[in-house]
Amino acid sequence: MFEAISASFSGLIFSGGILYLCIGTFVGLLFGIIPGLGGPTALALLIPLTFGIDTHSSMFLAGAIMGAVPFGGSVTAILINTPGTAPNAATVFDGYPLARQGKAGLALGASGAASAIGGLLGVLVLFAVLPIARDVILAFAPPEFFMLAVLGLCAIAVSTEGKFLRGLIAAGVGLLIAAIGYDDISGAVRFTYGVDYLWDGVPLVPALIGLFAIAQILSLYVEGGSISEDPGKVKVTRVMDGVKSVFTHYPTLLRGSVIGAVIGAIPGVGGTVAAFLSYSTEVQLSKEPETFGKGNIRGVIAPESSNNAREGGALIPTLAFGIPGSAEMAVFLGMLVLHGLQPGPAVLLDHLDVVTSLMLSLAIASVLASVFCLLVARQLAAITLIDVSYLVPIILSVSLVGAYALNSSMYDVIVTVIFGVIGYLMIRFDYPRLPLVIALFLGGIVEVNFRQSLMISSGDWTTFFTRSISLVLFILIVVSLLLPLVRQVFKRRAARSGKEIKA
Amino acid sequence: MNIRDLAFRFLPALLLLAFTLSFVVTSFDYKADTRAMPLVIAVLTVVLLVLELLAQRRDRIGEVLRRFFTGKSHLPVGTPGKTPSxxxxxxxxxxxxxxxxxxxxxxxxxxxxxxxxxxxxxxxxxxxxxxxxxxxxxxxxxxxxxxxxxxxxxxxxxxxxxxx
Structure with a gap:
């Protein structure tokens, strides 16, 4: 291992690795900041370009992109309520309210530091877990995947404080939308109502751009003014306060990083679930859950640390078993194959130096991207002072062109606008968007794993409760659903005891 | 009670109910295993939407449901925050x-x-x-x-x- 690490450092310093690392970091930030693009697109575009360069340099490039994209996406999430990539959606809920309160610098500082440290912790987890990764991954079968997905949904519905019922309704509607298109088990086409475009289902990223970017544009149209409620209050000088807050709230940082690394390691669940799960965990553990969604700095730290840490986690099944943990990792596997590497245990045994190069670039890029963005945080935060009249057409144009660029399809743009209107109506009528978004992601996972579980067990329902991990996840689901009730009981008791003391 | 207030309270749930019921009805066009999961989700969502509609009523049932699901017994007055035209x-x-x-x-x-x-x-x-x-x-x-x-x-x- 030591030889592999020293070979990677040597490649980084003496063979032009630093240059590829810087290019990858810049490209990653750019693709992260532009709504609708993101890591998979950046990697897919760069795969043909890496053919002419050596494997180590390719790993520096790929690792830097993977390390920089998550933080790039948080910049727009905080400043203009538009997540650059899907996993940054959770950052919107507290990052944007902070920007509106004139604390964009604070939010950016916290996001940058959490991303950097989360990224480093994710790589450390990868480093530590690689030797035992196989047993952990193989312990997850369809019943566990099903329970994990349901837990994600319940936890998120519950985290919408005061809107539990509406959160569950939004989740239900999201699951129904996710059911549109091919049934992954039987191959039948469902609920397309004669529209061929819907055979592959409602495209996720255009829907996300609509629910966040377009919905926000519609709100800005209606409200006018600037993003910051009081332009005079914008204090970008508090960037370092944001960095410090990450250390003050270190349990949040550690929880977010661990959740990110663990969830990232589970194939198919992805970074969005990790970010939302770490966010909802913070809400549930907080003594003041009502402050979330209104500008609680922990609501920025948790998803951002998780978001970057999951990159390290996602590399575990990708490198160890050749099972991609996400779309980004699937594209990355393509890059490995292009360079003559067979993903799986052979990579770890025969090409450990390639793996360490990747880990090194991932770790450095997480820090480099954050430092770079924090240096220009003042300029970035100034975006919130711009008259929204100018921002509206800019965001709309970039969002719609970004939605088109995903698949070169104008139907994706139409879906984006439709979901934009839905998102605006949800804001307007006080329905939480978070459960809808997460249900869109988890719909396929829930159904496929539920049906596979029953197929494997020959229709025996007890399979969900007789497997230890599945049972633990089920208990967590029940606990998560009971939490609001328990919290209410405690609040009432506290209120009563308060009255008695006054009397 | 004006039309705007009524619309704000009931219209979203009614529209979602229509959307969800369309899934219930359409699902019977597909084979049992293909429709099973969406149908279960749609029926559960219909139940939740009915609860939401009941929770918007200004009577005892509405009050109990609001307290259970939101922790508040009162209904918001008009639309929350600014009310754009x-x-x-x-x-x-x-x-x-x-x-x-x-x-x-x-x-x-x-x-x-x-x-x-x-x-x-x-x-x-x-x-x-x-x-x-x-x-x-x-x-x-x-x-x-x-x-x-x-x-x-x-x-x-x-x-x-x-x-x-």
Whole structure:
């Protein structure tokens, strides 16, 4: 291992690795900041370009992109309520309210530091877990995947404080939308109502751009003014306060990083679930859950640390078993194959130096991207002072062109606008968007794993409760659903005891 | 109690109920295993929507349900926060839809400057010169980013042979 690490450092310093690392970091930030693009697109575009360069340099490039994209996406999430990539959606809920309160610098500082440290912790987890990764991954079968997905949904519905019922309704509607298109088990086409475009289902990223970017544009149209409620209050000088807050709230940082690394390691669940799960965990553990969604700095730290840490986690099944943990990792596997590497245990045994190069670039890029963005945080935060009249057409144009660029399809743009209107109506009528978004992601996972579980067990329902991990996840689901009730009981008791003391 | 208040309380749940019921009805067109999961979810969502509609009533049942699900027994008065006019909201949606239609017809490189200039100069009454510079600046930025740096050809509009 030591030889592999020293070979990677040597490649980084003496063979032009630093240059590829810087290019990858810049490209990653750019693709992260532009709504609708993101890591998979950046990697897919760069795969043909890496053919002419050596494997180590390719790993520096790929690792830097993977390390920089998550933080790039948080910049727009905080400043203009538009997540650059899907996993940054959770950052919107507290990052944007902070920007509106004139604390964009604070939010950016916290996001940058959490991303950097989360990224480093994710790589450390990868480093530590690689030797035992196989047993952990193989312990997850369809019943566990099903329970994990349901837990994600319940936890998120519950985290919408005061809107539990509406959160569950939004989740239900999201699951129904996710059911549109091919049934992954039987191959039948469902609920397309004669529209061929819907055979592959409602495209996720255009829907996300609509629910966040377009919905926000519609709100800005209606409200006018600037993003910051009081332009005079914008204090970008508090960037370092944001960095410090990450250390003050270190349990949040550690929880977010661990959740990110663990969830990232589970194939198919992805970074969005990790970010939302770490966010909802913070809400549930907080003594003041009502402050979330209104500008609680922990609501920025948790998803951002998780978001970057999951990159390290996602590399575990990708490198160890050749099972991609996400779309980004699937594209990355393509890059490995292009360079003559067979993903799986052979990579770890025969090409450990390639793996360490990747880990090194991932770790450095997480820090480099954050430092770079924090240096220009003042300029970035100034975006919130711009008259929204100018921002509206800019965001709309970039969002719609970004939605088109995903698949070169104008139907994706139409879906984006439709979901934009839905998102605006949800804001307007006080329905939480978070459960809808997460249900869109988890719909396929829930159904496929539920049906596979029953197929494997020959229709025996007890399979969900007789497997230890599945049972633990089920208990967590029940606990998560009971939490609001328990919290209410405690609040009432506290209120009563308060009255008695006054009397 | 006015129509606006009633609409705010009941309309969203009623629209979602119609959407969900359409899934229930349509699901019977498919085989049992294909429809099972969506049907279960749709039925559960219908139950939740009925509870939501009951929770919006100003009676004892509504109060109990609100307290159980939201921790509050009272209904919000009117719409929360600022209450923009419906006309302004429809106008906002129409601007976005008009841009989309224009982009489909003539492509982004014509639609963007037309829309940006029209929006800035006519709708929000910014100086024409600044509006024109902003419009051209956005097109130039997108052109450099997508066409030059990323080699992404951008949609040219169905009228000019673009493929949807």
């Amino acid at each position: 419906v006309g302004r909201e429809i106008g906002a949606v129409l601007w976005v839809v008009a841009f989309l239609v224009l982009a489909i017809l003539v492509g982004f490189y014509i639609a963007i400057p037309v829309y940006v200039f029209a929006y800035l100069a006519i709708y929000v009454r910014k100086p024409p010169l600044i509006s024109a510079i902003t419009a051209l600046g956005i097109v130039a930025l997108l052109y450099v980013l997508f066409e030059v740096l990323l080699s992404y050809p951008i949609f040219s509009g169905v009228l000019f042979g673009g493929y949807m």
